[in-house]
Amino acid sequence: MDETLAKKLRILADAAKYDASCASSAAPKRAAGKDGLGSTTGAGICHAYTPDGRCVSLLKILLTNWCLFDCAYCINRRSSNVRRAKFTVEEVVNLTLNFYRRNYIEGLFLSSGIIKSPDHTMELLTRVAKSLRRDHGFAGYIHLKSIPEASPWLIEEAGLYADRLSINVELPTEASLERLAPEKDGAAIQNAMAQIGERIVEAKAEKRRFSPAGHSTQVIVGADATTDEALIRKSAHLYGSVGLKRVYYSAFSPIPDGSAILPPKPPPLQREHRLYQADWLLRYYQFTPDEVADASEDGMLALDIDPKLAWALKHREKFPVDVNKADREWLLRVPGLGARAVDKIITARRHATLRLDDVARLTSGLKRARPFLVAADHRPVGLTDRLDLRARLVEPATQLSLF
Amino acid sequence: MQDGAVVATLQEAALPSPDSLRGPPSPAEGRGNARAPQSILLRPGADLTGFRDAARRLIAEGVPPEAVAWAVTDSPGLFGTETAQAPAAPLALPKPVAALIPQVIPHRDPERYGLLYALIWRVCHGERHLMEVGSDPLVHRLHRMAKAIGRDLHKMHAFLRFRRAEDATGEHFVAWFEPDHHILEAAAPFFVARFRGMRWSILTPEGSARWDTETLTYGPPGDRASLPEGDGFEAGWQTYYESTFNPARTNLKAMRAEMPKKYWHNMPETAAIPALVRAAAGRTDAMIEREPTLPTRREPARAVAAMADQDPKTLEALNAIIKRTEPLVPGATQAVLGEGPVGATVAFVGEQPGDQEDRQGRPFVGPAGQLLSRAMAEAGIDRGASYLTNAVKHFKFEERGKRRIHQKPTAGEVSHYRWWLDRELDFVAPKLVVALGATAVLALTGKAVPITRARGPFRFDRFEDRVQGFITVHPSYLLRLPDEAKEEAYAAFVDDLRRVEALGRELAA
Numbered sequence: 025m026d027e028t029l030a031k032k033l034r035i036l037a038d039a040a041k042y043d044a045s046c047a048s049s050a051a052p053k054r055a056a057g058k059d060g061l062g063s064t065t066g067a068g069i070c071h072a073y074t075p076d077g078r079c080v081s082l083l084k085i086l087l088t089n090w091c092l093f094d095c096a097y098c099i100n101r102r103s104s105n106v107r108r109a110k111f112t113v114e115e116v117v118n119l120t121l122n123f124y125r126r127n128y129i130e131g132l133f134l135s136s137g138i139i140k141s142p143d144h145t146m147e148l149l150t151r152v153a154k155s156l157r158r159d160h161g162f163a164g165y166i167h168l169k170s171i172p173e174a175s176p177w178l179i180e181e182a183g184l185y186a187d188r189l190s191i192n193v194e195l196p197t198e199a200s201l202e203r204l205a206p207e208k209d210g211a212a213i214q215n216a217m218a219q220i221g222e223r224i225v226e227a228k229a230e231k232r233r234f235s236p237a238g239h240s241t242q243v244i245v246g247a248d249a250t251t252d253e254a255l256i257r258k259s260a261h262l263y264g265s266v267g268l269k270r271v272y273y274s275a276f277s278p279i280p281d282g283s284a285i286l287p288p289k290p291p292p293l294q295r296e297h298r299l300y301q302a303d304w305l306l307r308y309y310q311f312t313p314d315e316v317a318d319a320s321e322d323g324m325l326a327l328d329i330d331p332k333l334a335w336a337l338k339h340r341e342k343f344p345v346d347v348n349k350a351d352r353e354w355l356l357r358v359p360g361l362g363a364r365a366v367d368k369i370i371t372a373r374r375h376a377t378l379r380l381d382d383v384a385r386l387t388s389g390l391k392r393a394r395p396f397l398v399a400a401d402h403r404p405v406g407l408t409d410r411l412d413l414r415a416r417l418v419e420p421a422t423q424l425s426l427f
Numbered sequence: 428m429q430d431g432a433v434v435a436t437l438q439e440a441a442l443p444s445p446d447s448l449r450g451p452p453s454p455a456e457g458r459g460n461a462r463a464p465q466s467i468l469l470r471p472g473a474d475l476t477g478f479r480d481a482a483r484r485l486i487a488e489g490v491p492p493e494a495v496a497w498a499v500t501d502s503p504g505l506f507g508t509e510t511a512q513a514p515a516a517p518l519a520l521p522k523p524v525a526a527l528i529p530q531v532i533p534h535r536d537p538e539r540y541g542l543l544y545a546l547i548w549r550v551c552h553g554e555r556h557l558m559e560v561g562s563d564p565l566v567h568r569l570h571r572m573a574k575a576i577g578r579d580l581h582k583m584h585a586f587l588r589f590r591r592a593e594d595a596t597g598e599h600f601v602a603w604f605e606p607d608h609h610i611l612e613a614a615a616p617f618f619v620a621r622f623r624g625m626r627w628s629i630l631t632p633e634g635s636a637r638w639d640t641e642t643l644t645y646g647p648p649g650d651r652a653s654l655p656e657g658d659g660f661e662a663g664w665q666t667y668y669e670s671t672f673n674p675a676r677t678n679l680k681a682m683r684a685e686m687p688k689k690y691w692h693n694m695p696e697t698a699a700i701p702a703l704v705r706a707a708a709g710r711t712d713a714m715i716e717r718e719p720t721l722p723t724r725r726e727p728a729r730a731v732a733a734m735a736d737q738d739p740k741t742l743e744a745l746n747a748i749i750k751r752t753e754p755l756v757p758g759a760t761q762a763v764l765g766e767g768p769v770g771a772t773v774a775f776v777g778e779q780p781g782d783q784e785d786r787q788g789r790p791f792v793g794p795a796g797q798l799l800s801r802a803m804a805e806a807g808i809d810r811g812a813s814y815l816t817n818a819v820k821h822f823k824f825e826e827r828g829k830r831r832i833h834q835k836p837t838a839g840e841v842s843h844y845r846w847w848l849d850r851e852l853d854f855v856a857p858k859l860v861v862a863l864g865a866t867a868v869l870a871l872t873g874k875a876v877p878i879t880r881a882r883g884p885f886r887f888d889r890f891e892d893r894v895q896g897f898i899t900v901h902p903s904y905l906l907r908l909p910d911e912a913k914e915e916a917y918a919a920f921v922d923d924l925r926r927v928e929a930l931g932r933e934l935a936a
């Protein structure tokens with residue numbers, strides 16, 4: 025690997041790191057054919073962690089950070105003075121294969137600034153994926169960032185080679201999009217996501233390959249005044265309308281050479297964390313967006329407690345819940361009990377009456393769960409109603425702070 | 428597992444302790460008798476075979492867990508051929524139990540065999556559903572051990588780093604890794620599945636694994652010093668690691684939780700961590716405090732304007748794109764484009780090209796096309812003045828001997844090609860669109876509509892009221908009918924086309 029390539033890698037990895045998604049999961053299990061390279065495991069693998077605590081799973085780079093768009097939150101906007109570089113298709117293929125062979129990565133996450141036109145750029149991205157698959161028999165994970173402004177037939181083609189396609193919503197409202205990302209078009213984003221969603225469903229039914237690991241999006245948190253409630257409602261809408269696998273929330277991060285129309289300070293990282301928890305409640309805990317809204321104050325989730333606990337504290341009359349009798353739906357509402365713990369409780373209680381010690385062996389969140397639970401030898405008399413319950417359950421504030 | 432792993436009940440000759448000299452109890456002796464524990468010797472590491480054989484025999488002989496002492500030895504003298512006994516019959520265990528055993532065996536905890544045997548014993552003695560009781564202390568402990576193995580395996584798959592070496596026979600990749608448990612053999616298949624075409628070796632302090640692109644072999648412990656030097660890609664990987672780190676989000680606790688320090692010395696990228704962390708706060712402050720700058724480059728106004736102008740402007744431009752795009756289902760010789768004048772009053776949309784169309788690269792030239800031409804002529808439609816195209820642009824077929832048998836496109840394939848049909852019809856701008864058969868209707872409406880019921884004039888929502896629609900059968904349908912029905916169906920088809928002709932004439936006026 026020569027110095028020029030290393031220099032490009034430095035610039036184009038730096039330019040790509042603001043995308044939060046790094047998942048290498050959900051692809052159908054594959055193994056390399058004879059003389060082939062690459063496999064997918066289903067759950068994905070994080071091959072390293074950087075000091076920001078985030079996982080390095082895929083080689084996350086841009087094909088180029090030259091860009092004709094001028095999105096205020098983006099380090100690569102055309103008016104930014106950042107250093108620019110452009111990989112050739114062959115360079116990206118070569119880097120991916122060589123990193124993969126040394127077991128550094130699960131595959132490639134390729135995105136790009138818009139050069140010449142959205143179609144031209146999309147064609148280049150697809151050429152990389154196609155070359156990896158066709159010319160090199162590469163069976164590892166490929167995530168392509170699709171360009172919603174590209175012609176629909178190009179998205180059709182990209183899905184044939186990628187495990188995952190994603191299109192970033194970036195900003196939750198049309199007004200913010202207009203103000204901060206003038207070249208982007210909310211309707212085009214929605215249409216392209218709908219197209220991908222439809223095609224994934226059809227291909228699954230017809231046992232063909234089209235973005236088999238689903239599609240996802242990213243929304244930036246804290247670059248505008250959108251509330252948590254609005255963000256969660258937007259996500260719920262996207263999960264329902266276009267069948268998204270994941271919404272990634274990315275706390276707006278200060279960037280070198282930031283734009284003057286952005287807030288000077290980033291939002292607390294804890295906000296992003298709470299949004300993920302709320303998102304989880306939607307997808308795995310049968311919460312409705314209204315219930316998430318109910319767990320927040322003035323549309324914002326509490327930073328010091330998780331949204332499930334916040335909801336439970338507001339609805340103390342529904343608790344305590346009996347671990348030995350309650351429906352799954354209600355066990356899922358107990359703070360501290362995860363979906364897996366709930367399933368284990370339900371299986372175990374068929375054969376045994378559960379005491380508090382037993383529950384402790386089934387979940388690691390007993391401390392939070394205790395005031396909301398009844399077990400064979402435990403009843404939280406009065407505890408559920410204590411006024412200082414919230415204070416007793418607050419997490420130490422240092423958890424995700426900067427230092 | 429190592430082949431030939433042997434379970435030994437301790438045999439007289441090898442035993443130092445007189446208590447243990449008792450031979451295995453007969454089943455009749457039963458359990459509960461107060462007697463010295465029976466010792467089982469297993470090989471070091473993850474001796475699944477040895478454990479399985481012993482467990483089968485112990486259960487068959489009714490030996491309770493408290494009467495077994497499990498021990499590990501690598502002294503080969505204790506595994507004489509004299510210990511080979513007739514293997515006991517396999518145990519029928521519930522799936523979750525059978526699945527758990529190999530997940531716990533690699534654990535380094537010396538109690539693992541005893542715990543697993545206690546589980547098997549209880550499962551075989553009235554607690555068939557024991558695995559479902561996750562709250563049971565034994566089950567809980569075994570689950571935690573299995574989880575530790577899962578984590579160790581996962582970290583080995585994740586954090587192992589290969590280095591490339593080259594010798595006379597070609598390239599070879601070598602890694603050194605120090606797992607917490609005895610997992611080399613459990614971890615190796617992952618690397619085979621992933622790096623099948625590469626020659627590689629994985630060295631650990633307990634043993635090594637080697638893959639030559641065909642066979643996996645295990646060997647003696649490796650030596651870290653025998654690793655080749657890192658190359659330019661290793662340096663490149665460090666560059667990548669440094670660049671993908673966002674200093675504004677520094678969170679060492681999260682990093683260490685997932686990537687504990689004990690792994691670092693075998694991961695080249697971690698050398699960068701101290702410097703990254705030292706500089707992080709300063710870099711973040713600098714970003715926040717720096718005043719926004721003015722762009723130094725001039726605004727690329729023309730490029731920005733040109734960027735939005737990417738759509739094909741003519742039917743030829745669109746056709747060029749269709750032509751250079753590969754078929755969704757591989758096999759077709761070429762894309763078959765629409766044919767006829769732009770501005771034609773009537774456009775006919777068929778299903779997909781057939782064998783003849785695929786060879787000649789023109790629509791409706793095979794048997795069905797010829798039938799269509801004949802019917803059009805009878806109905807007074809000038810084929811040359813009409814536009815003819817297909818919903819799907821590539822021939823899909825199944826090969827039977829020398830023949831290529833047409834296969835109907837799936838709904839997904841129709842959607843895949845729909846964008847082009849849309850644009851194509853926009854360019855041609857006909858006044859009347861005739862859908863020939865169900866696939867064409869599907870392409871134009873997005874849903875399945877029964878042809879027999881919808882036959883005749885039809886409103887395709889997508890055109891609003893700008894373009895009239897008409898539905899009839901596909902001519903290939905006529906070819907497939909039995910002879911006695913053909914004539915009548917053909918006449919009805921020609922009738923339809925007469926109505927199309929009349930409608931077209933009316934619209935053209």
